[in-house]
Amino acid sequence: MAVRLGFPWRPAPVPPGVEPPEPTRQLEAEYDTAWARRFPARLIRASLLETVMRFVMFVLASPKRKGTDRLNTVDGPAIFVANHHSHADTPLLLTSIPEPWRHRVVVGAAADYFFSTYLNSALAALLINAIPIERTKVGRKSANLAAELLDEGWSVLIFPEGGRSPDGWGQPFRGGAAYLAIRCNVPVVPVHIAGTDRILRKGRFLPSRSNTTVTFGDPLLASDGEHARGFASRLEAAVASLGHEAASDWWQARQHAHAGTSPGLTGPDIGAWRRIWALGDRGKKSRRRKVLWPEL
């Protein structure tokens, strides 16, 4: 007759009438990414970044990188802020940010999206050195972690729009990156990315090829007494101006920036179809099926 092992060999049964506690899940903002910044993970990530990721970006995005010389004045860690169209933005930026920052960058990633399961969390932390950032609620943990990492000499890549563009236009910058820059007194490098929306825009699962341009801007520091909201607006204007520079040229961008007539990042405040219409060539490409023989 088999002997049935009881507690402590088996868990003790929950007494009737007692509500069992929720199992603690170390996910989302609670996920600990420290392991991904240790040497073995860094080595794996650097190898993948310089081989697989760089090759994939070369094939998919043919990136044109401009303005890296503007980073000459940055000494130490920085916060990189960029507009956000696509999942291709992060690998594109990670392969575009010049040394000595490239392999010392953590990426602020949406805690509710990238850190929703253990597998996703581990992959995000290992492959892109992601740290979880709360975007749906106000939390001190994400900001504290980012600040600690900046103090340790890591740079931070943040997409202040809070998510990928839903329609091709940018979204207003949130204040997180600006707040972090003021708190840690580090320069912010505005970056504009053009063309990734045609590679893998929101709602698509298969990438397609497109040319891209990554334009780095002059590093900005918050002025004395500047509020995070105001600094965020300045960052948004700087990224918009870089977008104008990428679409036209540096001289026109400077002329419009000084005249206050730079096209904004967020597009005109008009109806949805007119916003898409206003995107012009940057909009969705026609997906008409190619036929070998004309239909008669």
Next chain:
Amino acid sequence: MSNGRHLAPRPGFVLDVDRNSPPIVFHHGEGFRLEKLPAGRSRVIYPAEPLEGLTDPDGAIRHALLNPIGDSGPLPTLLRPDMKLTIAFDDISLPLPPMRRPDIRQRIIETVLDIAAEAGVDDVHLIAALALHRRMTEDELRHAVGDRVYDAFAPKGLLYNHDAEDPDGMVVLGETPHGETVQFNKRAAESDLVIYVNINLVAMDGGHKSTATGLTGYTSLRHNHNVHTMLNSTSFMDRENSALHSSNWRMGKVLRDAGVKIFQIETTVNNDTFGREGPLSMLQKREWEWSGRDRASFLAMQQGLKIMPTNLKRKAFSTWLAPYEMTSIQAGEVEAVHEITTANVYRQHLVPVEGQTDILTMGLPYICPYNVNSIMNPILVMCLGLGYFFNLYRGRPLVREGGVVIISHPTPWEFHPVHHPSYIDFFEEVLADTTDPGEIEKKYEKRFAEDEWYIHLYRNSYAYHGVHPFYMWYWGAHALSHVGRVIIVGGDTRAVRRLGFQPASTLADALEMASDVVGPQPTITHLKNPPLLMADVT
């Protein structure tokens, strides 16, 4: 640490060679020679260590533009929306070797354009002020002004090379009291403001020479690029005693009187030519301060250079970009600005030297102002040695009158067919006839200067103007009239003889040959250059 940045840079000095002195590194084109100089009667002039660069160059640029020198308002007050603005800048001949990115011109031009954009200026042209030099290629322009400026202006035809032979692009603005015709770039002449962006590598650069030479043509240049002027420029690195500069200053006055308004921006760089660290850093250290690593690098480099074909060596050296740092920037009225610039150049370059010498030795490097990304042909060897290096003095020439100059350079019988077509004919035809600068000027200059084919190549290809090799020869006229003999060590024998000089295989042979002219036991001075220095001879 002799070259540590934490220590104040040491000034240049003169080493008296004794039995314990090490062999001295001589530049020798795309290579080097180690030469033991005779003890007891030789000395070596070492350049100063590089001065510290400005810690915030961009801040310094903006400060200079907002706080100009002399009779000039701050730049923003000179700009208005409906004006014509022309920005001219130094060409590929400065600095040498080309500097690492970002080039000083890019930094300044971006700041100037940013201020112009703020003022709403629309009509802007950018011109490479190259006088009769070859046109700059797209890569070279991009390197000088940066990709942002290039992409914004060049595709619209608003950034271009000066064309001194464009009949519709040049205008005569008047004559100096000495009868010198002043010809000028028409766009610049018609502009409400010309901003000149300069890099002063040596004391000869800058001042009115920037515009009165850089934006002019043969009609003007023949008045000061001639034998007479050169013989009366002692030296042309010393503006106060330079007929070349006096002529340019007279022309500058004509420009001013004709209503050309110039806002001059001048900069100086330190002499950090080969880097404080890196594969060539030993070249700017004193031989006895070389570390084991420096010695190993040098020996490895020597072995490598021995087996490398010449073309590969040229390519390798032409990739070297100097880590120059800006040591000063001043902007405003031309003459006031240039006074300060010259003082800053002297601060880096001047080395006090007592007395002249019987024999002056010099090792010529792989580059001079006219062979960037090109070949240093025999005419340029003469120009660099007897023109530039010989004239790097203030007071008296380093070598006494009737003395001997010994140059170390391979002096190949080779020419870049695209860059230097008229040099080939000058070498084959003119120098085969005579090497006398006066006779050459009288007999051949006009024909070469007005040759349609050379003009075509200058305007449409990347060729130096037909008259340019003449100017190179005149550049050495002062030295030729001053010294008793010129000997080239390690040069192509036929090419050296064509130049009218004597070839020698070794320095010892050259010294032996020199004793025929200066007698036994002559004094010897070696000009250890580059990094650049200028002898202040008393």
